[in-house]
Amino acid sequence: MRALRCLVRKEFKQLRRDTALLRVVFALPIFQLLVLSYALNNDLRNVRVATLDEDRTALSRAVLDAFPASDVFVPGPAARDGDELESLLRAGACDLAVRVPAGFERDALAGRAPSLGIDVDGTNSSLAGRGAGYAGAIVMREAARFAAAHAGAGVPAPRVETVVRFLYNPELESRLFMVPGVIVMLVTIISALATGMAVVREKELGTLDQVLVTPLTPLQYVVGKTLPFGLIALADLALATAFARLWFHVPLLGSPWVLLLGVLEYMLVTLGLGLMASAASNTQQQAMFTIWFFLVFAIMLSGFFFPVDNMPEWARGLTRINPMRYFMDIVRGVLLRGAGLADLRGELLTLLAMGAAAFGAAVLAFRREAGRG
Amino acid sequence: MNRILAMAGKEFLHIRRDRRSLAVALLMPLTMVLLYGAVIDMELRDLRVGVLDLDGGDRSRELLRAMTSSGFIVEAERLDGREAIEAGFRQGRLQAALVVPRGYGEDLARGGARVQVLVDGADASTAATVANYLQAVVALVDRDLLREAGLAAPFDARTRVWFNPELVSARFVVPGLVALVLMMICALLTSIAITREKEAGTLEQILTTPVTPAQVIVGKVLPYVALGALDCSMVLLAGKWVFGVPMAGSWWLLAAYCLLFIVIALSLGLLISARSPSLRVAMMAALMVTMLPTMILSGFVFPIASMPGPLQVVCRLLPATHFLVVLRGIMLKGQAWFPLQTAALVVMAAVLLTLAIRSFRLRLE
Numbered sequence A: 001m002r003a004l005r006c007l008v009r010k011e012f013k014q015l016r017r018d019t020a021l022l023r024v025v026f027a028l029p030i031f032q033l034l035v036l037s038y039a040l041n042n043d044l045r046n047v048r049v050a051t052l053d054e055d056r057t058a059l060s061r062a063v064l065d066a067f068p069a070s071d072v073f074v075p076g077p078a079a080r081d082g083d084e085l086e087s088l089l090r091a092g093a094c095d096l097a098v099r100v101p102a103g104f105e106r107d108a109l110a111g112r113a114p115s116l117g118i119d120v121d122g123t124n125s126s127l128a129g130r131g132a133g134y135a136g137a138i139v140m141r142e143a144a145r146f147a148a149a150h151a152g153a154g155v156p157a158p159r160v161e162t163v164v165r166f167l168y169n170p171e172l173e174s175r176l177f178m179v180p181g182v183i184v185m186l187v188t189i190i191s192a193l194a195t196g197m198a199v200v201r202e203k204e205l206g207t208l209d210q211v212l213v214t215p216l217t218p219l220q221y222v223v224g225k226t227l228p229f230g231l232i233a234l235a236d237l238a239l240a241t242a243f244a245r246l247w248f249h250v251p252l253l254g255s256p257w258v259l260l261l262g263v264l265e266y267m268l269v270t271l272g273l274g275l276m277a278s279a280a281s282n283t284q285q286q287a288m289f290t291i292w293f294f295l296v297f298a299i300m301l302s303g304f305f306f307p308v309d310n311m312p313e314w315a316r317g318l319t320r321i322n323p324m325r326y327f328m329d330i331v332r333g334v335l336l337r338g339a340g341l342a343d344l345r346g347e348l349l350t351l352l353a354m355g356a357a358a359f360g361a362a363v364l365a366f367r368r369e370a371g372r373g
Numbered sequence B: 001m002n003r004i005l006a007m008a009g010k011e012f013l014h015i016r017r018d019r020r021s022l023a024v025a026l027l028m029p030l031t032m033v034l035l036y037g038a039v040i041d042m043e044l045r046d047l048r049v050g051v052l053d054l055d056g057g058d059r060s061r062e063l064l065r066a067m068t069s070s071g072f073i074v075e076a077e078r079l080d081g082r083e084a085i086e087a088g089f090r091q092g093r094l095q096a097a098l099v100v101p102r103g104y105g106e107d108l109a110r111g112g113a114r115v116q117v118l119v120d121g122a123d124a125s126t127a128a129t130v131a132n133y134l135q136a137v138v139a140l141v142d143r144d145l146l147r148e149a150g151l152a153a154p155f156d157a158r159t160r161v162w163f164n165p166e167l168v169s170a171r172f173v174v175p176g177l178v179a180l181v182l183m184m185i186c187a188l189l190t191s192i193a194i195t196r197e198k199e200a201g202t203l204e205q206i207l208t209t210p211v212t213p214a215q216v217i218v219g220k221v222l223p224y225v226a227l228g229a230l231d232c233s234m235v236l237l238a239g240k241w242v243f244g245v246p247m248a249g250s251w252w253l254l255a256a257y258c259l260l261f262i263v264i265a266l267s268l269g270l271l272i273s274a275r276s277p278s279l280r281v282a283m284m285a286a287l288m289v290t291m292l293p294t295m296i297l298s299g300f301v302f303p304i305a306s307m308p309g310p311l312q313v314v315c316r317l318l319p320a321t322h323f324l325v326v327l328r329g330i331m332l333k334g335q336a337w338f339p340l341q342t343a344a345l346v347v348m349a350a351v352l353l354t355l356a357i358r359s360f361r362l363r364l365e
Helices: A002-017 A019-039 A058-069 A082-090 A104-109 A125-150 A174-205 A207-212 A218-248 A256-279 A284-300 A313-319 A323-337 A345-372 B002-017 B019-039 B058-068 B082-090 B104-110 B124-148 B169-200 B202-208 B213-243 B251-275 B279-296 B309-316 B319-333 B339-364
Strands: A047-053 A073-078 A096-100 A115-121 A159-167 B047-053 B073-078 B096-100 B112-120 B156-162
Touching: A002 A019, A002 A218, A019 A174, A019 A218, A019 B279, A019 B309, A047 A058, A047 A082, A047 A125, A058 A073, A058 A096, A058 A104, A058 A125, A082 A096, A082 A115, A096 A125, A115 A125, A125 B124, A125 B156, A125 B169, A159 B124, A174 A207, A174 A218, A174 A256, A174 A284, A174 A323, A174 B124, A218 A256, A218 A345, A256 A284, A256 A323, A256 A345, A284 A323, A284 B019, A284 B279, A313 B019, A323 A345, A323 B082, B002 B019, B002 B213, B019 B169, B019 B213, B047 B058, B047 B082, B047 B124, B058 B073, B058 B096, B058 B104, B058 B124, B082 B096, B096 B124, B104 B112, B112 B124, B169 B202, B169 B213, B169 B251, B169 B279, B169 B319, B202 B213, B213 B251, B213 B339, B251 B279, B251 B319, B251 B339, B319 B339
Parallel strands: A047 A073, A047 A096, A115 B156, A159 B112, B047 B073, B047 B096
Antiparallel strands: A096 A115, B096 B112
16 A cells, blocks of 8 residues: 555656646646537538529519528528529539529419429538528428418418427537537546556656566556546546536536546546556557547547437447447536436446456556566 | 668658557558548437327327338337436437327317427437427428318429539548548658657767758658558548549549648648657647647538637638648539639648748757
8 A cells, every 4th residue: 555655656746747748638628628619510500502593573582581591591692594503502602502493483373383493512411411401491481481371261271380499408509519528538538648658658768667676566556557647637527527617608417426426437447448558559659549549439439429329330339339438428418417327327337347347457468567577 | 862762761661660550550541431431420310209199189190100100210209208208318218209289189170289399409419400300290291281271382492412412421521531641641640750760869860971951851751651642542442432432523633732731741740840849749739730620620520610700710721621622622523723722722831841941950950
């Protein structure tokens, strides 16, 4: 126990002297929260609509005006003919082009059900799909309005309406969704990357061999080495959660204790994996590359930005072995939905099992390392 | 020339010996294409919707049948009370719930009925789309009711998607990965390689030999240019074979712009290595200055138009932003003329290269 205390004290001393690292460790959270939370969103906004009105009637104007009236579309250039509309689309001067053919109103009144053309730039597949859906809904609504205005004074047709309510995030601000994700990323980067690099650095400098000839056991070494970084990650979590609350108004609906339990379990995983990567690397560059390689895929398959529900079956299978996915569910659940222990039972148990496995494997890896030295 | 080749040969040996880094440099781009191509799919499927039918009449059953047969919704869970909705959200079992109120059938007979759609807004990335799908289902029922009453829709829209008719996300992502890979290899790896040599003190040893500083630099970066080109081709070919990413324009034009972008990336790498006191700082800086902005702010996946104004200005200052417009234009639209982007890229390349050479010369003296 005394040996462990000495090691921890040494680690803290080293950390305190490394002002460059400390600055990164405490400035990074704020920087990431600010940039990522504002930049990472997939909101359908400012979609530029080019128009071509070949009909020039009250109806064509009403339909075309309905686009910029929504909060999704903004008016783009107006074309004089079909060729110009096409070149606007090709040059990227608009994202969507609406074309009302000549005789549109006349045909609509005569019951010939004319079609107006919506051309979408499919380059950005996700925006294009949703933009087209939104545009179609606008046309449908205008059609219903026109039908109602021109229907005779007969019996009113039965209609169904939908009332939509969004729980937990009524304005659907993507920031409320992204900020908890950024917090997860932060905890991961600090705990996995910083630990991994720290151990390899000792290896590079040759001080690891010196430590290994002391009476420290591999378990003590691993615990002593990870404890300071674990504490830093916890401090970062507190800092980021407070900042998220004050700046972005992200709530903390659930219990902070559940969050703490989740983060402790999760850090067993990340610290263990960081240590394993460093045990398997000889230089800092290798360690960084290895950890980074896994980090990129863990982030992609965590539901941080790309919804797990939309992934193909094989990718969804991969997310089930991704600890970050479970932690992401826990953080979002606790912060945004007020989920409690009972709700997150499955996630917490899975993380606990993964944490025990990863940390145990790290201790074993260091025992081997020590045996070799 | 011989000296440059000798330097390049030496650097090549370094690369080959560090098996792990080489494996990451080669595998990362390939895995990224496969995963990104498959994962970035905002098209929803298998919506998990709970149903709370408080009416239980023929009309409401009709509505629910229309919902389950729409194909969007795979799992419809029967709920027995309002509390079950929130519990379902908290446990992540449900994405939305449809509530058919009591008296729905009678209201419909009287002219107008309402159904309620509750969506888990905590998942803001999908909530709007989920709501749209459910609204669309109800709108279809609404349309059928109108038709029953003899009121057909007076007009409709015919939608046509250009450049990517099946909305394959890989077509959008692969050009972005080209930029990312070039940044990773040419800026990140180069800056690390040069800083490492500086830290180890071997750079000074080399400079005492008859090799000029310019030869050292050119020789050192050449293998990385080759590696970058190799990775790029891998990404493009994987995109073509696996996801059918088209090549509408000219390969030569694409290669020319890639070369221009490589000059920019290398200049950035040189600049970072000249300014960094240690390897660790260089790695951090390279990640922060090259990789992260290219991933996040270039329009690679995240639409620039949805970002707040000041951030959009930052986006326009990034070389990758303009490079991506050019790549997508060439590959997907078959464009060949990019006056604005070309001017921006050339100016950036000139400025960065001048800065890099100047600060490097300063360091060496």
